[in-house]
Amino acid sequence: MDDGYVLPVPLTGIVLSLLLACLFNILKRRQVKSKELEPRRDEVDHLEATLNALQDSTIAIRASKAGSATLKNLWRLNNPFVSDSPELQQAYRRALMKTFSKTDNNAWAAIARSAAVSLEPFLRHRYDNGTYTITANVKDISRHVALVAVLKGLFDIDHVPTDTLMYIGSEIHRLTVGKKQYDAGASRPDDLPQDLQRAADRLIDILRGVFSEAKESNELARTILCSVSGTPDHFNPLDLVIPAFEAPWRGVYYTLLAVLQPGLSKPDAVLALRDSAADRPPSPAALAIAYESLRLYPPIRRVRREQRVDIEAVQRDPQYWGPTADTFDPWRFLDGKGEINTTLIGPGSAWMPFAVGAMKCPSAGGYSARMIAVLAGEVLRQLFPGTDRPQWTMDGPEWDSAARTGQALRAGRDEYASVSVIASMPS
Numbered sequence: 001m002d003d004g005y006v007l008p009v010p011l012t013g014i015v016l017s018l019l020l021a022c023l024f025n026i027l028k029r030r031q032v033k034s035k036e037l038e039p040r041r042d043e044v045d046h047l048e049a050t051l052n053a054l055q056d057s058t059i060a061i062r063a064s065k066a067g068s069a070t071l072k073n074l075w076r077l078n079n080p081f082v083s084d085s086p087e088l089q090q091a092y093r094r095a096l097m098k099t100f101s102k103t104d105n106n107a108w109a110a111i112a113r114s115a116a117v118s119l120e121p122f123l124r125h126r127y128d129n130g131t132y133t134i135t136a137n138v139k140d141i142s143r144h145v146a147l148v149a150v151l152k153g154l155f156d157i158d159h160v161p162t163d164t165l166m167y168i169g170s171e172i173h174r175l176t177v178g179k180k181q182y183d184a185g186a187s188r189p190d191d192l193p194q195d196l197q198r199a200a201d202r203l204i205d206i207l208r209g210v211f212s213e214a215k216e217s218n219e220l221a222r223t224i225l226c227s228v229s230g231t232p233d234h235f236n237p238l239d240l241v242i243p244a245f246e247a248p249w250r251g252v253y254y255t256l257l258a259v260l261q262p263g264l265s266k267p268d269a270v271l272a273l274r275d276s277a278a279d280r281p282p283s284p285a286a287l288a289i290a291y292e293s294l295r296l297y298p299p300i301r302r303v304r305r306e307q308r309v310d311i312e313a314v315q316r317d318p319q320y321w322g323p324t325a326d327t328f329d330p331w332r333f334l335d336g337k338g339e340i341n342t343t344l345i346g347p348g349s350a351w352m353p354f355a356v357g358a359m360k361c362p363s364a365g366g367y368s369a370r371m372i373a374v375l376a377g378e379v380l381r382q383l384f385p386g387t388d389r390p391q392w393t394m395d396g397p398e399w400d401s402a403a404r405t406g407q408a409l410r411a412g413r414d415e416y417a418s419v420s421v422i423a424s425m426p427s
Ligand code: HEM
Pocket: 059, 062, 080, 081, 089, 092, 093, 096, 154, 243, 244, 245, 247, 248, 251, 294, 298, 299, 300, 303, 304, 353, 354, 355, 358, 359, 360, 361, 362, 363, 368
């Protein structure tokens, strides 16, 4: 646009600025138009490229990547994430699908009850100046209920002492962060720092104790832990606990943070989760919240393939999610009748929190979405009992003005660790 727009010389300031304003508008409109006309190649291909990268891969390629070696060495794993054996992968998929299909409404109700009981030590009750409050650290309760649910739901392990559960949850997290730091700077995966390795071995020992009965009485533990991946005398619960716990606890965590974020003037998502009973399939609204949480805050942001595949980037691309791509808006998943719009989560869509292709997460068929809905729902039922309109505030230095003004939350490993929710009931 370098052709001359010749301005008449003798003009008053007002006319001149009016003309400039018009000119500016014309230029702006042209820019918008040319953006619409020329397809932006990089963005048009973004989804397709991501889908292809995920589909054209094998477990052998995934296992050959650098991060896989430290994963295997540190946790002493022998599971699909580190193995190149298609037989082992299929055995995991079969056994998990069988377990998931046996998890009926009663089983979910039992999982929710275990979660509720386990929360008790984490809720600080107070009666102060006419107001009753319950305070809880959001990260601690998310991690705790997810671990309880995994042990109960997959292995029928219940009544593990709170201290042991806290140790397991925090140690898995601490070692995961340590491993990531090590991966970022390390060249020799065989040479893990000794303190990390010792801590991991101690964790495995303690978990073996927790699984001492289940390894005989529970079918999933017997087939996968003690037969496919190990033996009854030498088995490693982490082979299943790591994949079943690491992603779901973060799913629960960000779901809670996201529904609590808007504050009590917008309680609709909090209410939808609280009021979706655990012993019935989740309501469409509760599912929509889980789907939106998995879209905006995918627990697994990138996966290892030939190149790293960035799931989070596609799931936040305005090309597919519109101008509100960076906003937490569960209702985008509902159609006009209040049902889930399955096009948005179906094959070929830009929603892929469980990856796609041969290594897609076995829990993608609904188990994990229900787990998030049930656990976030149970936490909210404990914080906001009954049917009253919930009232709460968020507290902690990390709950900064960005969080308070509704911007997308930061997705890093250790974010918001000190943030508490304070639920209050006037009485
Ligand atoms: C919010 C919950 C979950 C999310 C977002 C999630 C996500 C994923 C993703 C992205 C992958 C592909 C990883 C890769 O290729 O590197 C995966 C694989 C896998 N996930 Fe999940 N997952 C979740 C829950 C679970 C649960 C509850 C279990 C087990 C009970 C589980 C077991 C597995 C297994 C065994 C694989 C490997 C599958 C294969 O290679 O064939 N996941 N998951």
